[in-house]
Amino acid sequence: MAIRLGRFSSRTFGFFALSVFFACSPASQISLQYGTELKQAEVNKVLAENPLGASENIKITTLGQGQGVSHHLVQVRDREKPHIHKIHDGTVVMVKGRGYLMLENRRIDLSVGDIVYIPRNAVHYFVNTAGEPSVAFVVFYPPFDGKDTVPVEKP
Numbered sequence: 001m002a003i004r005l006g007r008f009s010s011r012t013f014g015f016f017a018l019s020v021f022f023a024c025s026p027a028s029q030i031s032l033q034y035g036t037e038l039k040q041a042e043v044n045k046v047l048a049e050n051p052l053g054a055s056e057n058i059k060i061t062t063l064g065q066g067q068g069v070s071h072h073l074v075q076v077r078d079r080e081k082p083h084i085h086k087i088h089d090g091t092v093v094m095v096k097g098r099g100y101l102m103l104e105n106r107r108i109d110l111s112v113g114d115i116v117y118i119p120r121n122a123v124h125y126f127v128n129t130a131g132e133p134s135v136a137f138v139v140f141y142p143p144f145d146g147k148d149t150v151p152v153e154k155p
Contacts, residue, residue: 028095034066043095046073052133070143075133080125085148088140090118097134101126105155123155
């Protein structure tokens with residue numbers, strides 16, 4: 001049996017096939033061990049339970065905290081303001097969407113699966129370029145309490 005592409009290009013068909021594949025793929029799981037407790041969560045379920053409100057630009061959902069680290073899902077509708085974290089280092093893993101991170105004077109394009117380390121005192125901000133909110137899994141060390149976000153001027 002042959003598939004007739006008709007007016008569709010092979011590129012369009014390929015994009016469609018990948019879209020169907022990823023739409024049917026299992027949802028991303030997060031598994032975090034704290035002491036003897038194993039916490040597991042499905043990313044889409046956590047996002048559904050903690051939606052980014054219509055008037056919100058950024059939402060941070062804490063997934064858990066160990067002795068030396070904390071784990072969060074961060075949703076960004078538009079962009080962050082330039083800031084630093086004086087006592088926290090962070091590692092960001094893009095889970096959904098795309099955009100770019102300004103880290104000091106460098107632009108780093110990010111899409112799903114990309115990972116970036118942000119050292120403490122580094123001026124940074126994320127700009128979402130997707131048509132919907134972007135989502136990142138963020139690990140802070142030491143554990144983040146939400147108080148160490150210091151606004152700064154662009155570098």
